[in-house]
Amino acid sequence: MADQPTAFERFTQGILPENPVYRQLLGLCPVLAVTNSVQGxxxxxxxxxxxxxxxxxxxSLIxxxxxxxxxxxxxxxxxxTFVTIVDRFLAAYMYQMSKNLGPYIPLIIVNCIIICRCEVCASKQSVFTAASDAVGQSLGFALALASIASVREILGTGMFFGFRVLPEMWPDWVIMVLPPGAFLTFGxxxxxxxxxxARKKG
Amino acid sequence: MTTTTQETPGSGKNRWTNFFIVQAWLVLLLASFFGAALAGIQLTLAPKIEANKLNETLEKVPELILGADAARASKDSGQQMEINRQYMTAGTKTYSVFKAEKDNQTAGWVVKASGQGYADKIELLVGVDETVNTITGLFVLDQKETPGLGNKIMEPDWRRQFVSKPTHLLLTAVKTKADGPGEISAITGATISSKAVCDIVNQSLNNLRQPLAKAASDKKKPSEKQQEKN
Structure with a gap:
């Protein structure tokens, strides 16, 4: 199949042009649910x-x-299988984080980004291409989560990554860390x- | 003597390859492989996870017995509770029971109880006073209830309803405002989770009320004797 994208194309596409959250609108459950803190x-x-x-x-191997x-x-x-491994691993080594994220770690099983990449890329292309596709898409996903979580955490608590960035007098916009804040920020x-x-396209 | 070679009727090979187990050989192989891998992970990580839960339990014990404010005050004043873990078998279950002592007197008990929730097993910590007459606190150690509905069982406001409920009453989750002495108002949209929590509390306290009260009065005697000697 000559028209399949190369490994490098797969990698770069995942980050911005085909960003799983902003361009494909996939995996929105964790995007809305766990973005009230950057650490989470x-x-x-x-x-x-x-x-x-x-x-x-x-x-890709099989x-x-x-x-x-x-x-x-x-x-x-x-x-x-791999989600269960992550879930157990977090419960063992990052117990408090695992409690904060709660059922959203097991819910990665139904995150459609992953099944979509298995279907679109991994089941058709070589191991190296599939791996770079996975890294690219994950970076895109991380970028999207980080952007939403930064806005929500800074406006909602005046903190970023647990450190205070806005002055003490900042009135915390509590709504930003609550579910409505997720929809507002994401929208x-x-x-x-x-x-x-659209502007870039001219 | 005649030997007959057995042949499958029709086009034998086709029938064999269409047989569902042959079709699914990869699924079966992967399933057993992944199953073994997960069993290995579970064996290596389970002790660590249990230790984490135990640490959290020990941290929560003062709060569950004294209430959040009093627990913070006693921690600030440097008073330490002595917590002993023991196992108690009651009914068909074995419970982990944490006995909290303050100034050599039993301050209360915390029982680790679990049961089926809506989605998965719910693990609770139930705090009771030293005579096992009233509930002094409730904490959710582990749950996988529906986010936004069932997982509200973790919220302090909801858990507070259990505080100072008598242990001899069976608690019921009601959909209306809780008026009766043994009534807990259920979470809207999560009646099953609410009922499950009540059931777990009821069952564990029902099983453990007498053994715990007995242990409390047994323990008192030797210490009284000691005081007499002194």
Whole structure:
């Protein structure tokens, strides 16, 4: 298949041109749920990177053995395994973070970014391409989470990554760390990204 | 003697390859492989996770027995509670029970209880006073209830309803305003989670009320004797 993107293209596309959150609008559950603090968001992004990388590599290794009618089962099986590993790992070594993120770590299983990359890229292309695709998409996801979480944490608590950045007199916009803040921030940032993209096109 | 070679009727090879187990060989292979890998992970990490939970439990014990404010005050004044872990078998279950002592007197008990919630197992810490008459606190150690609905069982405002409820009453989650002595108002949209918490509390206290009260009165005697000697 000559028209498949190369490894480098896969990597760069994931970060901005095909950003999973801002351009593909995939995996919005964690985007809305865990972005009230940058630390939580980055832990989630790390977990997604690990799961996506492992799942993409495994699927790419066995891509010639996949049968069309059984591929989704195999994707889900692989993803669920790695998500469980991440979940146990966080509970053992980052206990408080694991409690904060709660069910959103197990919910990575149904994060459609991962199954989408398995289907679109890993089940068709080489291991190296699949791995760089996973890293690119995860970086894009991390970037999106970081941008939303920064806005919400700074405006909502006056802190960034747990350190105070706004003066003490800042009246914390509590709504920003509550669910409505997620929708507001995401909507405005999505609008901004689309506006910039439209202007670029000319 | 005649030997017959067995042949599958029809086009044998096709039937064999269409057999579902043959079709799914990769799924089965991966499932067993992943299963073994997860079992290994669980074996290595489970002790660490249990230790984390135990640490959190020990941290929460003063708050569950004295209440949040009093626990903070006693911590600030440098008073330490002595916490002993013991196992108690009651009914068909074995419970971890934490006995908190302050100035050599039993201050209360914290029971670790678990049961089925809406999504997965819920693990609770239930604090009771030293005579096991009233509930002094409730904490959710582990849960995987629906975010936004069932996971509200973790919220302090909801858990506060359990404080100072008598242990001899069976608690019920009601959908209306809780008026009766044993009533807990259920979380809107999460009646099953609310009921599950009540059931776990009821079952564990029902099982442990007598053994704990007995242990409390048994423990008192030797210390009284000691005081007499002194």
């Amino acid at each position: 968001a980055m832990t989630m992004a790390g977990a997604v990177l690990f799961v996506l990388l492992c799942a993409n590599v495994i699927i 891509r010639d053995l996949l049968k069309p009618h059984l591929r989704i089962v195999i994707f889900t099986l692989t993803i669920a 405005l940032l999505l609008g901004a990204v689309n506006w910039v993209a």
